[in-house]
Amino acid sequence: ETAVFQTPNYHVTQVGNEVSFNCKQTLGHDTMYWYKQDSKKLLKIMFSYNNKQLIVNETVPRRFSPQSSDKAHLNLRIKSVEPEDSAVYLCASSSSLGGRSAETLYFGSGTRLTVL
C-alpha cells in the first residue's frame, strides 16, 4: 500500500513537555510538508522540505522543528509544548516536478495533539 503514514494518531501531554510525531510516505514523492489544522479547521502550512531545502513558515514558533533522514520521512518535534499547540498535525507529500509547479498533496491521517 502506498500512502502517507503518521504516528501516533493521538497524543496527550502536559505543558512544557517535548513531543515527536513521525511521518513516512511510500509514494515516491520528493517533497513533504507539515500542516497544522486548528479547532476551526484552518489549514496552515508549517514546513515544506524538498531536496534538503527546508522552507519555514515564518509564523511558526521556534519550539517546532522538522527532522528528515531522507525524502520519505519528515518528523516533527515540539520542544516545549504550549496549550495553543493543541491541534491536528497533518503530514503531506507531493511531487514537486523539480519545483516547476505545485502538485496534488496527499495527506496522512493526522496526529491529534492535546496539551493539558
Next chain:
Amino acid sequence: GEQVEQLPSILRVQEGSSASINCTYENSASNYFPWYKQEPGENPKLIIDIRSNMERKQTQGLIVLLDKKAKRFSLHITDTQPGDSAMYFCAASASSGSWQLIFGSGTQLTVMP
C-alpha cells in the same frame, strides 16, 4: 503572506440542488488550484483541480471554474447528495514555480435530505 479567501464558511442545501463555493487569490502568478474534501475524522482528499491554462473542468458532478483576470475560482457540486456533506477547502499555489499550496478557510457543506 499570501492569502486565499473562501466563501461561504457554512453552506446548507437541499438534496438534489447544487452547491457553489467561491475562492479568490492574491498572486496573479498562481497556476494550480485544487479542491479538497475532508469528512469528519478523516484527512483532506483531492476531489478536483484546475490549472491556469484552463477555464473550466468537470468530473463526476463537480465543476470548477477559473477566472484568472478576477483571480477567482469556484467549485460547483451538481445534484448534491447527503454523502457530499463535508468540509471543502480550496487552495492556490503560492506562486508560479512553487510547490507550496495556500489553503482557504474551508466551507462546511451540509446537504439536507
